Amino acid sequence: MCDASTSRHLEVLLLQPLSLHFESTLSKKYNLLKPWLSPLPLNAFLSTHAQSIKAIVSSGPNCRAIENSLLQLVPNLGIVATATAGVDHVELEACRKKGVAVTNAGEVYSADAADFGVGLLIDLLRGISIRQRLKGDNHNHNHNHNLLGSQVSGKRVGIVGLGSIGSHVAKRLTAFGCPISYFSRAPKPNFPSYKYFSSVLDLARENDILVLSCALTDETRNIVNRDVMEALGKDGIIINVGRGALIDEPELVRCLKEGVIGGAGLDVFVNEPDVPKELFQMENVVLSDHRAVTTPESFKAVLELVIANLDAFFSGKPLLSPVLCS
Known part of the structure; x- marks a missing residue:
């Protein structure tokens, strides 16, 4: 498991805003990169941080697509950790070719x-x-x-x-x-x-x-x-x-x-x-507006799972809810 002093220097890319609690909890362990706060276009932002980005966290009902074109901009990426059960927004074959692991929400929802x-x-x-x-x-x-x-x-x-x-x-x-x-x-x-x-x-x-x-x-x-x-x-x-x-x-x-x-x-x-x-x-x-899994219990559980998957990845341990292993 990553200790706080080590993990805090690891950069994790968020492709869209998460809930305040989700971001706040992640930021206690990882340095979060938030491209929507930068004046740079996304591609330029990713190029600037290309060497340091090892992980992407993706969440929300309208997740940004994680396609091969994006993966090419982050050559050291090792894991895409999604807080969703479905991973149809992730180009799995491109991740497989680049050796990028993918995790999802498992059975949380x-x-x-x-x-x-x-x-x-x-x-x-x-x-x-x-x-x-x-x-x-x-x-x-x-x-x-x-x-x-x-x-x-x-x-x-x-x-x-x-x-x-x-x-x-x-x-x-x-x-x-x-x-x-x-x-x-x-x-x-x-x-x-x-x-x-x-x-x-x-x-x-x-x-x-x-x-x-x-x-x-x-x-x-x-x-x-x-x-x-x-x-x-x-x-x-x-x-x-x-x-x-x-x-x-x-x-x-x-x-x-x-x-x-x-x-x-x-x-x-x-x-x-x-x-x-x-x-x-x-x-x-x-x-209903994609509300089936929006309970405090599921939010807490998926946050814990995302963090556990990140910790396992950075520590070289088995992932908890792998969809695709690196």
Whole structure:
């Protein structure tokens, strides 16, 4: 583990502002470089500090892309430590070629994301926030059958990505008596009671609800397209606590308008913070602004994990949550 006197001389690059507490805690151990405070353009700033930058810390729902062009400006970089679960903003192949390690938030956010996903589902099926919104708009919906709601218990749930978040979702919804099935790259032997599907299309045909909790990759981008939504059916529900681009967003809007599916609970979007304006007018949609994992508990845990990964890297010890090892 790095001691304070040694680590304080190590320069860590931040590509965007972090929370005040996050920055304050990191600055007690490391010399933080903040290019947004410099009058220099980013490239010139990086060139000035090129030899001393050994680590980058990345965080936030709209992380700056860490691409090969940026990596070329910091030749001594050894680690990209992200405070996010997903690393789709990091060009992993470029990091691999340069021998740069990458870490993420590991399983820190899994319980919070699962809680939130189940919360979106309950909210949507029971019409909790929709009723409040309509009440505020003075709408008379006493005889609107669509607002009577539907029970969660017993609904067939298909999970796209039975990783850490997905398995937490499954555990919670099993308590509601929901039969669970899933899609992933391969069957999960640790979950023999859940039915495996090798196709998202087949998963949609056999379920009432799709919960999206997988990572965003080239293979999973737009994994839920119109064909999948048509297979899910007019009463089907989509919950997304993964990444916005897992869904073909324009087709989602069209399918919701046309009644191809029954509704959606969405915490993530393709072009955050922008949200398709049509979604705000729909009574069969519950929206959140990428808040699934924003709890004090998760913030504390991810800060500790980022620091532990940095300490391990600078001490030559194994990383705690490696996505890519150097």
